[in-house]
Amino acid sequence: AQTVTQSQPEMSVQEAETVTLSCTYDTSESDYYLFWYKQPPSRQMILVIRQEAYKQQNATENRFSVNFQKAAKSFSLKISDSQLGDAAMYFCAHISNFGNEKLTFGTGTRLTIIP
Amino acid sequence: GAGVSQSPSNKVTEKGKDVELRCDPISGHTALYWYRQSLGQGLEFLIYFQGNSAPDKSGLPSDRFSAERTGGSVSTLTIQRTQQEDSAVYLCASSPGQDYGYTFGSGTRLTVV
Numbered sequence: 001a002q003t004v005t006q007s008q009p010e011m012s013v014q015e016a017e018t019v020t021l022s023c024t025y026d027t028s029e030s031d032y033y034l035f036w037y038k039q040p041p042s043r044q045m046i047l048v049i050r051q052e053a054y055k056q057q058n059a060t061e062n063r064f065s066v067n068f069q070k071a072a073k074s075f076s077l078k079i080s081d082s083q084l085g086d087a088a089m090y091f092c093a094h095i096s097n098f099g100n101e102k103l104t105f106g107t108g109t110r111l112t113i114i115p
Numbered sequence: 116g117a118g119v120s121q122s123p124s125n126k127v128t129e130k131g132k133d134v135e136l137r138c139d140p141i142s143g144h145t146a147l148y149w150y151r152q153s154l155g156q157g158l159e160f161l162i163y164f165q166g167n168s169a170p171d172k173s174g175l176p177s178d179r180f181s182a183e184r185t186g187g188s189v190s191t192l193t194i195q196r197t198q199q200e201d202s203a204v205y206l207c208a209s210s211p212g213q214d215y216g217y218t219f220g221s222g223t224r225l226t227v228v
Contacts (some may be wrong), residue, residue: 045219105158
């Protein structure tokens with residue numbers, strides 16, 4: 001079974017600065033997808049960024065980028081130019097590309113933006 | 116609709132009562148998931164529907180929990196004889212395929228008193 005670990009329960013960053021959220025995962029498969037989701041106080045889960053395991057290039061979406069290290073099974077999220085609206089819980093997630101597998105989530109990191 | 120719709124958004128029920136939570140997925144999404152999120156915690160998988168395949172019920176915490184998906188669209192999660200530990204936010208998500216990630220609804224906050 002896949003597991004996803006987020007070792008930082010809470011993080012904080014000064015507005016306009018850069019912050020990196022860590023995520024590691026455990027899988028025996030080579031073909032899978034990784035995601036970062038954001039959950040603001042409204043509790044709506046929002047997909048921030050996705051990474052395909054067979055692609056070496058790190059995914060980027062505006063101020064959000066990932067550092068995907070497949071051999072190390074690491075998938076960190078970097079948020080540049082942090083904004084107040086980035087304050088939320090961030091969840092890392094993994095899904096295998098084989099069979100009818102389900103999305104497995106980490107326990108989340110609560111990000112606080114300091115004005 | 117454009118997104119995943121869940122109803123009700125909030126539900127308060129007395130211990131021992133049955134509750135039904137509804138999820139309307141995005142049209143055309145073949146996969147539908149239910150997750151449970153306790154206060155300040157991560158997401159706990161409950162059940163997964165994929166097309167006409169038998170659902171994956173491996174996450175249901177007890178036989179008081181059941182779910183169905185009618186016509187490959189709307190899903191209902193039923194909790195019988197609710198207990199206080201059932202209090203949580205119940206999230207539904209749908210997906211057209213595994214590589215697209217899931218689109219989540221806003222959840223139903225269930226409070227058992």
